[in-house]
Amino acid sequence: MQHHREFGRFAEDYGRYSLIQERVAKALAVKVGGGFRRIVDIGCGSGGFFRAYEHPLTYYCAVDFSETMLDLHPDGERVEKIVGDFDDPALYRRLSGIDFDLLVSSSALQWSRDLDLALGRIAALNRPVALAIFTSGTFASLHETAGTGSPIRSEEETIDAVKRHFDAAVDTLRYRLYFKERLSMLRYIKRSGVSGGRQRLTYSETKKIVESYPLPYLEFEVVRAVSVNQSQKSP
Numbered sequence: 655m656q657h658h659r660e661f662g663r664f665a666e667d668y669g670r671y672s673l674i675q676e677r678v679a680k681a682l683a684v685k686v687g688g689g690f691r692r693i694v695d696i697g698c699g700s701g702g703f704f705r706a707y708e709h710p711l712t713y714y715c716a717v718d719f720s721e722t723m724l725d726l727h728p729d730g731e732r733v734e735k736i737v738g739d740f741d742d743p744a745l746y747r748r749l750s751g752i753d754f755d756l757l758v759s760s761s762a763l764q765w766s767r768d769l770d771l772a773l774g775r776i777a778a779l780n781r782p783v784a785l786a787i788f789t790s791g792t793f794a795s796l797h798e799t800a801g802t803g804s805p806i807r808s809e810e811e812t813i814d815a816v817k818r819h820f821d822a823a824v825d826t827l828r829y830r831l832y833f834k835e836r837l838s839m840l841r842y843i844k845r846s847g848v849s850g851g852r853q854r855l856t857y858s859e860t861k862k863i864v865e866s867y868p869l870p871y872l873e874f875e876v877v878r879a880v881s882v883n884q885s886q887k888s889p
């Protein structure tokens with residue numbers, strides 16, 4: 655799968671380009687609060703949520719379809735790493751045999767081939783969830799300048815899909831990341847894994863952006879959904 659390879663290719667650099675994902679993971683963890691001890695994290699990457707969750711854990715199941723990304727995830731006796739694809743029903747069959755009390759996915763599900771299907775499979779696991787999903791407001795002005803559409807779903811589509819499957823508190827987070835010069839902005843776009851995962855921009859589109867993008871910042875838009883029923887938390 656193309657975007658799989660792209661994530662792997664930039665995995666070594668990922669730490670330097672994951673600023674916004676780290677802030678998103680932190681915002682998700684803050685909303686979740688404490689009390690969950692056994693967490694499954696799908697699209698875990700290098701461990702943004704694992705690091706952001708500051709409460710005691712007895713088990714952390716880190717799932718990603720990129721082994722290169724999984725290698726970057728922190729190890730530990732309480733950490734189990736699973737190579738798995740959140741678009742593949744086999745992952746959910748495996749997860750249904752695991753004892754956990756919270757399913758998390760931060761900055762990853764925007765790449766699902768069929769978000770509605772993935773969310774339906776997650777909901778069928780019948781656990782509290784904490785999701786952060788990037789939307790097309792991410793890099794919006796950049797796409798406008800390039801004359802390209804966003805490769806990911808809009809805020810509205812994402813919220814509709816989430817609400818179809820979960821009784822969750824939903825809000826939208828927006829960020830701006832400022833750059834001193836254009837080259838570092840371009841590198842960020844290519845390597846952050848936010849929109850570059852599918853490498854949608856062609857060379858001429860990229861060049862056009864360098865020449866005419868008027869803003870000193872990139873925009874990010876993320877739907878956050880947390881269905882945390884207190885009675886389902888671990889004692």
Ligand SMILES: C[S@@+](CC[C@H](N)C(=O)[O-])C[C@H]1O[C@@H](n2cnc3c(N)ncnc32)[C@H](O)[C@@H]1O
Pocket residue numbers: 661672675676679696697698699700701702703717718719720723738739740741759760761762765766846847848
């Ligand atoms: C932008 S990173 C976010 C990583 C981490 N959750 C964080 O907050 O820092 C997206 C991750 O999703 C993974 N990913 C993308 N599509 C996936 C899929 N279909 N199944 C499993 N993982 C996937 C990528 O390999 C990458 O590690």
